Amino acid sequence: MNQPNTSNNVSQIGNVGNAALNRRSSGPESLADLLERVLDKGIVIVGDIGVSVLDIELLSLKIRLLIASADTAREMGIDWWAGDPFYSSDARQIEDDTRALRDRVDELEQRLGSS
Helix, strand or coil, X not given: CCCCCCHHHEXXXXXXCCEEEEEECCCCCCHHHHHHHHHHHCEEEEEEEEEEECCEEEEEEEEEEEECCHHHHHHCCCCHHHCCCCCCHHHHHXXXXXXXXXXXXXXXXXXXXXX
């Protein structure tokens, strides 16, 4: 009796044309492994919910949820937290500097207006 090749938790389950079909072994996967895979690759959940009465739309919700690690999100071009003053001290400093410059411009405009 031939035993399937189980090296690297992969076993051959059949052939389609010239390509072999492989599956992971049916061993239990820990929650940590699953979480690591989701954060590494990312997962997107999309949903639309609508509430209507007599063909009149009362409520429409569009849900777009991305679950990924910060590194994965940066690779996708998503880094909104880098410029948000609530999450970034650099952004807070920029916001404070901008506020100070606006105050100074207002003061200079008032001086010019009263001359």
